[in-house]
Amino acid sequence: MRIHRIRLRNFKGVENSEVHIPADGVTIIEGDNEVGKSSLAEALRLVFKELHSSKKAYIKDTQPVGRDVGPEVEVEASSGRYRFVYRKRWLRQPETVLEITEPRHEQLVHREAHERVNSLLDETLDRVLWDALWVDQGVRLETPTFDVPSLRQSLDTSAGATEAGADHDVLWERVCAEYARYWTPTGRMSAERLELQRRYKEAAEAAENLSEQLDALTDAADELDRCRREQSRLSKNQTLAEREHQALSEQWQQVLTLRNQRDQAEHRFNAAQAQMDAAKGHHARRGKLVEQLNAAGQKMAQAQADVDAAAPALTLATQLRDEAESDFDSARRSLETAESELHRAQDDRDHLRRTIDAELLQERHSRVNGAQQQLAQAEKVLDSSRITSKMVDEIESAHMRVVRADARTLSGAANVEISALQPMSLGIGGEAFRLEAAEVHSQAVADSLDIEIAEVATLRVTAGEEAKESAARLAAARDDLRQLCAGVDVSDLSEAREALRRHETAESERESAQKTIKQDLRDLTVDVLEQKIRGLHHGIEEYRQSRPEEPPLPADHDEARRLASVLEEQHTVLLRARDDSESRLAQRRKALTDEEVRQAVAANRLELAQQANAAAENDLVEARADKSDQELRDSFDAAEAQVDAAEQGLSGLLSRLREANEDSLADRLDNVRDAAERADRELNTNRDRQRKLQIELGIRGNEGLHTKSGLAEAARKRLHRQHLSLESRAEVARLLHETLSRHREAAHRRYLAPFKARIDDLGRHVFGSTFSVELDNELGLARRTLDGVTLEVDQLSTGAREQLGILARLACAAIVSPGKGGAPVIIDDALGWSDPQRLQYMGSAIASAGNHCQVIILTCTPGRYAHVGNAQVVNLPSSSESERA
C-alpha cells in the first residue's frame, strides 16, 4: 500500500489542510502540534477503521472545539492493483465516498464504500503488517514481533524450500516427548529413571546383604570344621606340654638343693670375711688414736700463741671507747640546754598569739550580742504588727470613700434649725436637749428626726429619699473603714500610717542585725564562740602563772617569733653535733666488743685444745690396756686364713650350679608351664567357639538363606538389566533430541537469515560494523550484539529499544514492499530518546530503507530528521495559513 495524499477538513484543530506524499522514499511532514501533525496520523487510522455513523467518544473528540461541523478525512492511496480516493465525514451530514480510479473506475458511497475498501485492503494489504509498521509517538516503543503473514511469505519464498512441514512438527513433538520421559527440563534424571535406579540400588543392597549373611554362615560352617580338626591337635599339644613340664620339674628340684648348699657356704664365707674386716678395723683404729694424739698436741700449741697475741689490741680499743663516751656526754648536755631555751621561746610565741586571738574573738562576741538584742526588738515589733502597705492603701481608699459619702450626705440632707424663743426642754431624736432663749440648735436630717416639745407637740422631720440613700452609703462606708481599721488594730488612717512606718523600720533593723550576726559568727555558734574565748583566756592565765620571771617575756608576738626562729637554728646545729658523736661512740663500742670476742674465742680454743689432747692421751692408754698392739696383729692373721678356706668351698658349689644351667632351666620350666596353660586355654576357647558356632548354625542354617540370596541376586540382575536398558534408552533419546534440536535451530536460523540480514544491514548504519541481532521464533527481536557484547533486548536502554524497533520495521517493510505491496512505515515523531549523534545515523538508515518502501514521518521537531538525506519535506501550513488556503 502507498499513501499519495491526505486531506483533513474540520478535523480537530485543522480547518482545511492537504498533504501530497511521494509513492516511494521518505516523506517528512513537519508542522507544529497545533497544526494537526498528529491529527494526520489519527485521521489515517480512523478513515479505514470507523464507519461514518460512528459516534464513539474519540470520533466526537475530532470535532473542532466550539464549532458544530462534521470532521472529514480524504485519502488518496494505492494498494496492489487498486488506486482510490476515499473520503469520510462523521457527526454532521456523515458520509463515506469511494472513488476507485484503477484498474477500473468505481464509485460507491456509504456502507458499500466502507465495505469495498475493506475488501480491497483484505485482498491487497497485510493488515497485521499495517499495524506492525506504525510507530506512534510515545507509545509502542517496545519492539513488536514481526510474525506477519507477508513477512513469513517473503521468507518462505527466499528460503526456497519447505524447511519445516507439519509432519516434522509431529516428529519433533514425539522426540521431545520421548526425551521428556527420561530427562527433566533442566536435564536431570526423570522420575521414572530415578525410581528404577532406586529399586535397583535397593535390590543390590538386599542381595549384597543376603550374600554377606550367606558367606558368614558358610564361613561359620568352615570354621566349625576347622575347630573340630584343631581340637585334636590342641589335645595332643596339651599332653606333650604336661609331659615336658613333669621332666623339667624334677631337674629343677635338684637345682634347688644345690642352691641351698650354696647359700650356706656363702653364709660361712661372709662370716669369716666379717671377722677379718673386724680385725682390720681394730688395727686401723689403733693407728688412728696415735695420730689423733699428735694432732691435738699441735692444735693446743697454736691456740696458746693466739691468746697471747690478742691482749694489746683489746687495751687500745677500750681507751678509744672511753674518749668517745666523754665527747658524747658533753654534746648531749649542750643540746639539752638549747632544747630547753627553744621550748620556752616557742611557748612565749604561742602565748602571745593566743592573747591576740582572744581579743579578736571578744570583739566579735560583743558585736553579736548587740545585734541579737536589736533583732529581738525588731522581731517583737514585727510580731505585734500585721500591717502591710497594701492594707494601708485599702484603709486610705475606705477613708476617702467615707469622706466622699459624708460630703454627699451633707449636701443632700434636710436641715432643722430650732431657735428657742424662751428656754425650753425638748427631745431631739430621743435625746433630751435644753435650749436657752435665743439659742439655736441646728441639725442635719439625713433620714428622719423626731423632735418632742414637751407637752406641746411632737415634730417629725423626714428627709427626702435621695438624702436617705446618701446617708445609708455613708453608714456603709464608715462601717467598711471601721472593719479594716479594727483588722489591724488601729483606729483611723493616721494610726495605720504610723503603724506601717514602725513595721518597716523593724524589718530593716532585723535584716541589719541578722547580717551582723552572720558576719561575726561565720561557721560558729555563739556558744562555741564563747567557749573558744573562755578556752583562750584560761590558757593565757595558766601560762602567765607557770612561766618563771626570767628571762622576761618578749615585748610582743613578732619579737617572740624572731627569737624562736634563732633558737631553732642553734638547736639544729647542736643536734647534728650530738648525732655525730653518738655515731662515733657506737663505732668504738663495736670495735671494743669485736676485740673482746676475739680474745674470748682464742681463750676458748685453747681450753678445748687442752681438753682434746688430754682425751686422746686417755683413749690411747685405755686401748692399749685392753689389747696390746701385738695381740691385734695376731688376730688379723687368723681371720685371713678362715676367709681363704670358706671361699674355696663356695667356689666348688657355684661351679656345680653353673653346670646344672639353672637360669636356662628356670626359663624352660616357665615356658613349658605357660605352654601347658596356653594349651588348656586354647582347648577351652576352641570348645566354646564350637558351641557358639553350632548354635548359630542350628538357628541360621534353617533360614533358607541360599534360596533367599539366590532369588535376591536374580532380582538384582533383572533390575540391573532393566536399569541399564532404561539408561541406554535415555542416552539415545538425548542424542536424538540434541541432534534434531541442533538441526532444527540451524534450519530456523537459515529461514530467518534475510530478515536478520536486513536488520543487521540497517543497524550497522546506526551502531557500526559490529552490530547484529538474533531473532526469536516469532520473528521478534531477542538479542542484540554490539562490540562482542550480547544483551537481551529487555536489557537495552529505552532509546536503543526504540531505535531497534524502527530499524526492524524498516527492514520488514523493505522486504515485503516491492512494487505496491507491503505497507508504509509511519513514524509519528519517534526517536525522542535518541541523542543527536544517533539521530544522524538513524537518518542514514531511514534513508537507506526508503529506497525500498514508503516511509512517512510526522514530526513537530524539524531538526530531528534533518539527516534523512533523500527525504522530501512537506510543511503543514499553520491554521491561519490553511484558513487562507
Add this chain to the structure above:
Amino acid sequence: MKFIHTADWQLGMTRHFLDEDSQPRFDEARLDAVRAIGALAAEQGCEFVVVCGDVFESNYVDRKVVGHALEAMGATPAVDFYLLPGNHDPLDASSVFRSEVFVRRRPDNVRVLENSEPIAVGDGVELIGAPWMSKHPSTDLVGAACSGLETSGAKRVVVGHGQLDSRSPDSLNPALIILNRLEELIASGGIHYVALGDRHSTTDEGDSGRIWYAGAPEQTDYDEVEPGNVLLVDLETDHVAVTRHRVGRWQFERRQWNVTTDGDIDEIESWLESLDDKKRQIVKLGLEGQVSLAQKARLDAMLAHHTELLGAFEAWERRTDLVVVPDEVDIEALDLSGFALDALRELSGRAAAKDDSGAVMAQDAVALMHRLHQRNGGDR
C-alpha cells in the same frame, strides 16, 4: 540287579535369567524329575536309586525345598533313595541332611550315605559311599573310600562325587578322583560300578564301561552336553548294561547368528518357531552383522514376540555385535526433509562409522527416530 544312577539334582537352584513367573516352574520341574526317577525305578524293577551328590543346591536352601524333595522321594515308598552329600551340600556342621526338617520328615526309603562303611542293599549288593564332609576335602575321597576293601562276594557299587583327574587340568587339586586306581579296582574285581556325580553331562568314563557320570536330570546351564538323563544300570558281576533315560524337560539353547539379509532373519525366525515346548526353553542369542533400520525393526518385533513365549530369553552380550545402519531405502521410506533429514543423515553417518565409540548409540538413535516417525498416532 538293576538300580538308577542319578546325581546333581541341585534342588533349590535359582537362575538370574528366570523371572518371577518362570522360576517357580523351573523349581517344580526339578521336583517332577525326582518323582519321575522314583516312578522309573519302580517301573524298571530297580532295587534302589543312588543320588551321587549335590542333591541340594546348598546346605542353606529354603527348608520348604527340603520338605518338597522328601515328599517327592516318599511318593514311591518301595524305591530306596541313597543320597550322597556332595560339594554343594557337604556333611559339615551345617549339613542340610542333619537339619531338623530333613531328620524329622525323612521317609523310610530315604537314606544318607554318611560314611564309607559298606552298606548291604538287597541281595549281595554293597554300596560304598564317599561323602563330602566339607567343601574343601584334601584327598581323593572315592579312592580313600575304596582303599583297604577286603574282597567279598557282594557286587559293590561305589557312590562318589567330584572331578576325575583325567578331565581336570588342575592337577594340583588334591581332591581329584584318580581314574586309574578305580579302573584297577574294577579290573581286580574289588568294585563293580562307580556311580559319579558333579559333571552335569551324561558321560561314560574310562574303558571299563563301569564308571559313569549320570549328568543332571534337569539341565542347569547352556554348556552342558547331553543333560536331562538318569542312568538305568543293570549290574552283574560279569557284565553291566547302562541305559540313558530322559527325565528332564527344560532345555537351554545358546546360538550365534550372522545377520545381514532378510533371509538370515527368516532363518532365525524359523529356528525359534521350531523349538518345542517353548515355555521350558531358555534361549540365549548372539547376533552379529549389519542390518538396515527396517530389518532391525523386524528383528526386534520378532524377538519381542518369542520372548513372551519362551521360558527365558537372553541376549548373548559377548557374542552380539549387530550394526544398524539405515540404507537409502530406509531414508526414503521415512520421507523426511529439511532439518529432520539432516539430523537423520548425521546420525546415520555416526552409526556407520567404524571408529566412532558412539556408533551403537547413534544406531539406536536412528532406530528410535524411525520408530517415532513411523508411529501412527498411538503408542506402540
